[in-house]
Amino acid sequence: xxxxxxxxxxxxxxxxxxxxxxxxxxxxxxxxxxxxxxxxxxxxxxxxxxxxxxxxxxxxxxxxxxxxxxxxxxxxxxxxxxxxxxxxxxxxxxxxxxxxxxxxxxxxxxxxxxxxxxxxxxxxxxxxxxxxxxxxxxxxxxxxxxxxxxxxxxxxxxxxxxxxxxxxxxxxxxxxxxxxxxxxxxxxxxxxxxxxxxxxxxxxxxxxxxxxxxxxxxxxxxxxxxxxxxxxxxxxxxxxxxxxxxxxxxxxxxxxxxxxxxxxxxxxxxxxxxxxxxxxxxxxxxxxxxxxxxxxxxxxxxxxxxxxxxxxxxxxxxxxxxxxxxxxxxxxxxxxxxxxxxxxxxxxxxxxxxxxxxxxxxxxxxxxxxxxxxxxxxxxxxxxxxxxxxxxxxxxxxxxxxxxxxxxxxxxxxxxxxxxxxxxxxxxxxxxxxxx
Amino acid sequence: xxxxxxxxxxxxxxxxxxxxxxxxxxxxxxxxxxxxxxxxxxxxxxxxxxxxxxxxxxxxxxxxxxxxxxxxxxxxxxxxxxxxxxxxxxxxxxxxxxxxxxxxxxxxxxxxxxxxxxxxxxxxxxxxxxxxxxxxxxxxxxxxxxxxxxxxxxxxxxxxxxxxxxxxxxxxxxxxxxxxxxxxxxxxxxxxxxxxxxxxxxxxxxxxxxxxxxxxxxxxxxxxxxxxxxxxxxxxxxxxxxxxxxxxxxxxxxxxxxxxxxxxxxxxxxxxxxxxxxxxxxxxxxxxxxxxxxxxxxxxxxxxxxxxxxxxxxxxxxxxxxxxxxx
Numbered sequence: 187x188x189x190x191x192x193x194x195x196x197x198x199x200x201x202x203x204x205x206x207x208x209x210x211x212x213x214x215x216x217x218x219x220x221x222x223x224x225x226x227x228x229x230x231x232x233x234x235x236x237x238x239x240x241x242x243x244x245x246x247x248x249x250x251x252x253x254x255x256x257x258x259x260x261x262x263x264x265x266x267x268x269x270x271x272x273x274x275x276x277x278x279x280x281x282x283x284x285x286x287x288x289x290x291x292x293x294x295x296x297x298x299x300x301x302x303x304x305x306x307x308x309x310x311x312x313x314x315x316x317x318x319x320x321x322x323x324x325x326x327x328x329x330x331x332x333x334x335x336x337x338x339x340x341x342x343x344x345x346x347x348x349x350x351x352x353x354x355x356x357x358x359x360x361x362x363x364x365x366x367x368x369x370x371x372x373x374x375x376x377x378x379x380x381x382x383x384x385x386x387x388x389x390x391x392x393x394x395x396x397x398x399x400x401x402x403x404x405x406x407x408x409x410x411x412x413x414x415x416x417x418x419x420x421x422x423x424x425x426x427x428x429x430x431x432x433x434x435x436x437x438x439x440x441x442x443x444x445x446x447x448x449x450x451x452x453x454x455x456x457x458x459x460x461x462x463x464x465x466x467x468x469x470x471x472x473x474x475x476x477x478x479x480x481x482x483x484x485x486x487x488x489x490x491x492x493x494x495x496x497x498x499x500x501x502x503x504x505x506x507x508x509x510x511x512x513x514x515x516x517x518x519x520x521x522x523x524x525x526x527x528x529x530x531x532x533x534x535x536x537x538x539x540x541x542x543x544x545x546x547x548x549x550x551x552x553x554x555x556x557x558x559x560x561x562x563x564x565x566x567x568x569x570x571x572x573x574x575x576x577x578x579x580x581x582x583x584x585x586x587x588x589x590x591x592x593x594x595x596x597x598x599x600x601x602x603x604x605x606x607x608x609x610x611x612x613x614x615x616x617x618x619x620x621x622x
Numbered sequence: 623x624x625x626x627x628x629x630x631x632x633x634x635x636x637x638x639x640x641x642x643x644x645x646x647x648x649x650x651x652x653x654x655x656x657x658x659x660x661x662x663x664x665x666x667x668x669x670x671x672x673x674x675x676x677x678x679x680x681x682x683x684x685x686x687x688x689x690x691x692x693x694x695x696x697x698x699x700x701x702x703x704x705x706x707x708x709x710x711x712x713x714x715x716x717x718x719x720x721x722x723x724x725x726x727x728x729x730x731x732x733x734x735x736x737x738x739x740x741x742x743x744x745x746x747x748x749x750x751x752x753x754x755x756x757x758x759x760x761x762x763x764x765x766x767x768x769x770x771x772x773x774x775x776x777x778x779x780x781x782x783x784x785x786x787x788x789x790x791x792x793x794x795x796x797x798x799x800x801x802x803x804x805x806x807x808x809x810x811x812x813x814x815x816x817x818x819x820x821x822x823x824x825x826x827x828x829x830x831x832x833x834x835x836x837x838x839x840x841x842x843x844x845x846x847x848x849x850x851x852x853x854x855x856x857x858x859x860x861x862x863x864x865x866x867x868x869x870x871x872x873x874x875x876x877x878x879x880x881x882x883x884x885x886x887x888x889x890x891x892x893x894x895x896x897x898x899x900x901x902x903x904x905x906x907x908x909x910x911x912x913x914x915x916x917x918x919x920x921x922x923x924x925x926x927x928x929x930x931x932x933x934x935x936x937x938x939x940x941x942x943x944x945x946x947x948x949x
Contacts, residue, residue, distance in 0.1 A: 435921075435924030435927065439924065600726060607708045611708075
């Protein structure tokens with residue numbers, strides 16, 4: 187224990203005693219702490235602070251100071267004050283932690299950096315270190331509820347990814363193109379909804395379907411104006427892929443050009459929370475979003491499995507030459523695929539705008555690799571594989587933030603992407619011959 | 623409009639440590655894509671490995687600057703092995719997706735606050751050139767050197783000489799490699815992998831070697847960049863990879879000097895647009911705001927990339943016959 191090595195016996199004893207008191211106060215008495223608010227007063231320097239909530243002092247809050255092999259803690263007095271002496275000299279860094287478990291229910295540290303901060307000893311002593319405390323931001327839910335909530339968020343996110351991924355996968359299946367500009371189709375849907383809903387003040391139940399239709403039209407226009415002429419020109423697949431990268435850059439910065447670098451909110455983003463059970467609650471938009479995703483995906487599945495165009499699409503994915511020879515109009519089917527791909531991506535963009543929340547010029551690019559991960563995981567070119575891959579990726583991303591820092595949550599999905607290529611490169615539903 | 627300063631800034635952009643760094647990375651891409659046919663979309667990751675490898679070795683492990691740079695290069699070899707082993711046996715676009723994902727994983731790992739003591743998180747790393755002794759190794763006495771837009775103090779001159787030396791050695795090495803038997807096998811793999819395999823060559827090993835060598839060039843690019851600016855995770859984004867690809871395809875993917883010249887053209891053009899677009903906006907010739915004018919140049923990059931790939935895939939200095947492998 188560092189705690190032992192850095193302290194002399196006398197201080198050790200008093201520290202232990204204080205620790206004991208702190209524990210009793212922290213967990214037992216809670217609200218009525220005695221005057222055990224300072225520790226290590228015989229040391230030359232110290233760190234102090236005042237824990238307050240809306241101007242009212244908070245007693246019984248556990249404070250911990252660590253650094254340079256030294257380690258001490260105390261609890262705030264009834265006046266909210268605390269003092270911890272430290273053995274260091276000027277320039278030494280100490281870590282000050284406010285134990286949020288000892289705060290009253292529903293109260294949390296709200297300032298930047300959270301409940302832990304690094305302080306550097308200065309010329310004057312004691313050094314003042316205060317935390318901003320406010321209501322509501324600390325999540326006080328059980329592990330089970332957290333897991334369930336994350337699973338539901340993950341399902342929602344996965345369904346949304348799925349809408350984007352099936353389109354990408356269909357385009358890949360029918361044309362062989364890895365379309366890096368797919369992320370911009372996602373952004374396009376969201377921006378279109380923003381322009382119609384917030385700009386033209388249309389009600390959202392008109393604006394969103396209109397945005398989806400516009401996205402479908404965009405898919406049509408891209409195929410008619412760019413991809414079909416390039417196919418006819420005989421451009422290689424690698425060239426087409428790089429063209430899609432150029433298109434992605436162009437479109438992304440055009441969005442920035444028009445909507446700026448900030449984040450815009452769609453109307454209705456601040457909907458009411460619907461409690462489901464326990465402490466798990468979802469916003470109304472989340473619930474509607476999930477319902478829309480499920481309905482649209484089922485409609486898409488019906489289209490792909492039952493309709494003539496859907497069957498033709500699968501035939502082309504399997505073997506374009508054979509499909510053409512058996513009388514399928516390949517160009518017409520590809521055109522349909524682009525329209526559907528654009529519309530689904532646009533819808534995914536609208537839902538992603540509510541999920542994030544907010545519309546930003548690079549919002550599509552943020553999830554492009556997750557979409558690719560989903561498509562690869564399911565098997566490149568397979569629509570239902572992409573759907574399953576999306577659900578896996580979505581749930582993985584959301585649940586992984588329970589174990590790893592939140593700013594690393596996308597890493598897990600990308601590692602899975604690389605891992606799947608090691609063990610099953612054709613993906614979950616892919617066929618072996620595709621990987622050639 | 624101040625044409626003098628616009629011209630001056632553009633000409634100064636011809637020779638900067640940054641351009642040398644990007645030229646090195648583009649050279650690495652030429653090795654990967656132009657000569658070996660490997661679709662590497664993670665070159666920004668290789669640069670990041672080199673830069674962070676150097677900076678972390680100096681700052682965290684206290685190595686001298688040259689040892690830190692060697693560590694950066696060694697780290698890029700490891701990175702190439704990790705990426706290459708799962709993907710080099712698969713079809714080309716798998717490598718594209720995996721490399722872009724791996725570069726993004728790296729960037730997120732450098733960006734996260736979890737490893738802040740080592741990586742500096744969003745602030746990045748700085749001060750390694752002084753503590754590692756790179757600045758002290760400067761052989762030039764203090765003073766101003768050069769003339770006109772190319773006036774440098776002794777520190778910038780040292781960075782430039784260092785970068786130029788690395789770039790010259792790398793270019794020479796690439797040239798020598800590509801006219802060696804090894805280079806002919808690699809180009810053969812690019813054209814027809816199965817034919818080369820039928821001749822009894824270990825295609826996987828050759829591809830891996832090409833990936834490693836190109837990756838080392840990329841890492842050296844990152845190191846040269848690190849000698850002139852701070853190491854910051856915001857630099858090594860996917861967009862940087864795409865810009866390097868644009869520079870490569872502009873110059874000519876399967877050429878020795880194309881990548882270098884392509885980088886110079888690309889970044890001088892960028893410097894020019896950075897200066898002229900806001901000036902045009904300010905003087906009212908372009909009806910846009912200053913911020914929009916700055917965004918506009920990236921739009922132009924995207925359009926330029928599309929046009930090159932569609933109309934001149936071999937680049938300015940390339941030979942169309944060298945690009946038949948692009949299928």
